[in-house]
Amino acid sequence: MGMKSRIALGAVVGIVVIGAVSANSGDTEGGSGDKGTSASAEQRSGDTKPDGGSNAKPAEDKDTGKAPQAEQFKAFVQKNGTPQEKEAISHVTKVQGADEQNDILDAADVYTDFTGGIMGEGTGPAKLIASAFADWKQSDNGLVTVYDADGEIIGNGSF
Template sequence: MGMKSKVVLGAVAGIAVIAAVSANSGDAEGGSTGKGSSASAQQQAGGSKADGTSDTKSEDKDVEKASQAEQFKAFVQKNGTAKEKEAVSHVTKVQGADEQNNILDAADVYTDFTGGILGEGTGPAKLIASAFADWKQSDNGLVTVYDADGELLGNGKF
């Protein structure tokens, strides 16, 4: 393994440790005021027709059969901004989004960007990580975005 790879892996491990420590030193009152609470309220409120019946059951069955990447893209197409939609259109694969235990959740998002951390995908990677945090919530989650060659583009908490 090259020296650059070792440095990047060390940085990712350090960020994961910092994220774990900071997540456990949060709100002692138990109140929820973060982005996750507003996203949860939005998810619970949607999906009703004019006659009061819900049409999300058939949509949920179709979404559950889709891959994690397709589920993520569908969520962003429905709820994301124009820039998030553009960034997420480059997503090719999502791993680890369905396995959450709220202790140390980690998800990987792979894209078709090239050039690693110095390439054109660094900015969109932050948008992808932000959109992922809107899609999935965890007490202590870390999403990592990679380019087409498997090089790190960015990461974020979810």
């Protein structure tokens, strides 16, 4: 009888935890949902086809007045970084996930033009890139992963 009660109690606690995580994931984005809504409204009002489609390219953030995440990151490091971080950041080609934070489990990806994977030339600069990313973005529970040109992990760090 005691074992069945423990299993039932564990299942109830698990369901409550999952419900709490899923409820918080939509509420604490720091207003990023509002930003996307206003950007979409600007895009629809200023650049739509008669049939309701958009003439704007979705990958272009400059149409909405917001620079791509990689450019924002590079600009921050150029202003605030050390000479070594500035050199390392020149190899960054793409940043994903920096705007999507909920402080539960934040994950960002930084892509570079380094080659050779974990044993290649980019391992040292990857740590500098991860450190600079932590200066740029803060999270209660964030992980930034740095990838080489082939998509292999070359480093990571907390932010």
